[in-house]
Amino acid sequence: MEKTVIEEGLPDHSVVTTCAYCGVGCSFKAEMKGGQVLRMVPYKGGEANHGHSCVKGRFAFGYATHEDRIREPMIRDSINDPWKVVSWDEALAFSAKKLKGIQAQYGRESIGGITSSRCTNEETYLVQKLVRAAFGNNNTDTCARVCHSPTGYGLKTNLALATGNIGKEGGGVNPLRGQNNVQGEDIA
Numbered sequence: 073m074e075k076t077v078i079e080e081g082l083p084d085h086s087v088v089t090t091c092a093y094c095g096v097g098c099s100f101k102a103e104m105k106g107g108q109v110l111r112m113v114p115y116k117g118g119e120a121n122h123g124h125s126c127v128k129g130r131f132a133f134g135y136a137t138h139e140d141r142i143r144e145p146m147i148r149d150s151i152n153d154p155w156k157v158v159s160w161d162e163a164l165a166f167s168a169k170k171l172k173g174i175q176a177q178y179g180r181e182s183i184g185g186i187t188s189s190r191c192t193n194e195e196t197y198l199v200q201k202l203v204r205a206a207f208g209n210n211n212t213d214t215c216a217r218v219c220h221s222p223t224g225y226g227l228k229t230n231l232a233l234a235t236g237n238i239g240k241e242g243g244g245v246n247p248l249r250g251q252n253n254v255q256g257e258d259i260a
């Protein structure tokens with residue numbers, strides 16, 4: 073049983089959600105007590121994971137309520153200044169002014185956006201939309217691609233594969249592990 077359940081007692085409700093760790097997009101039942109996550113249970117109805125998960129999604133959810141988590145927008149003029157907590161309106165106006173200023177001085181291609189591999193697909197979609205529609209360029213990427221470039225290169229070089237998945241569900245077998253990758257992925 074999870075330490076959180078031993079310490080805090082049983083959950084009082086649950087919410088089906090998507091794991092925010094990586095792009096596989098596993099579904100979980102987040103078991104909650106009030107606003108606190110007590111347990112993350114892999115969701116059987118999840119199309120990407122069918123009730124499986126890796127250790128990160130299953131147990132490493134402490135970041136959701138960690139004391140270091142930033143909960144309010146903050147701005148600063150320079151890296152040497154202390155952070156200042158501001159309203160969302162002020163933070164957005166500040167960011168827009170700075171970004172426009174950079175483009176005015178250095179050109180349209182001078183800025184872009186990169187999302188974290190912890191972002192959901194929807195968040196990554198919104199960032200690329202902002203970059204293309206508001207910044208007017210195509211300078212957008214996600215760090216998941218950068219992180220896994222060496223993985224992809226290694227797989228391609230050794231096994232002529234670009235990813236761990238081969239073909240459609242039920243049709244792919246990893247020759248190293250003898251498992252169905254699409255059913256098992258790395259979450260099995």
Ligand code: SF4
Nearest residue numbers: 091093094098126129
């Ligand atoms: S593979 Fe792991 S980290 Fe990625 S979405 Fe699934 S549970 Fe989360």
